Amino acid sequence: REALAVTARLCGPELERFGRCVAASPGSWHRDCRGLRAGVTACASNHPLVRRIRRDCSDSLGALERCLREQPGNAAACGARAGAFLLCAESVT
Numbered sequence: 001r002e003a004l005a006v007t008a009r010l011c012g013p014e015l016e017r018f019g020r021c022v023a024a025s026p027g028s029w030h031r032d033c034r035g036l037r038a039g040v041t042a043c044a045s046n047h048p049l050v051r052r053i054r055r056d057c058s059d060s061l062g063a064l065e066r067c068l069r070e071q072p073g074n075a076a077a078c079g080a081r082a083g084a085f086l087l088c089a090e091s092v093t
């Protein structure tokens with residue numbers, strides 16, 4: 001949760017634009033919002049906690065990202081992978 005809070009605090013405008021894009025393009029957000037997603041990632045990557053999460057949770061993050069790529073119109077199908085990543089991320093301090 002801290003990483004999400006850090007990302008929201010430091011990268012609020014980027015997250016807002018990405019969220020609006022995803023909401024406007026539920027079936028094609030993975031293509032339509034790629035640049036905005038990269039902006040959020042670049043912004044968040046500047047924080048040490050986010051870097052530790054990316055390092056320590058790389059397996060669960062990779063599984064989640066693969067699932068989202070393979071099922072772009074059905075993010076709900078990736079719920080278990082999202083949960084695993086969030087559990088890992090919450091354990092990183």
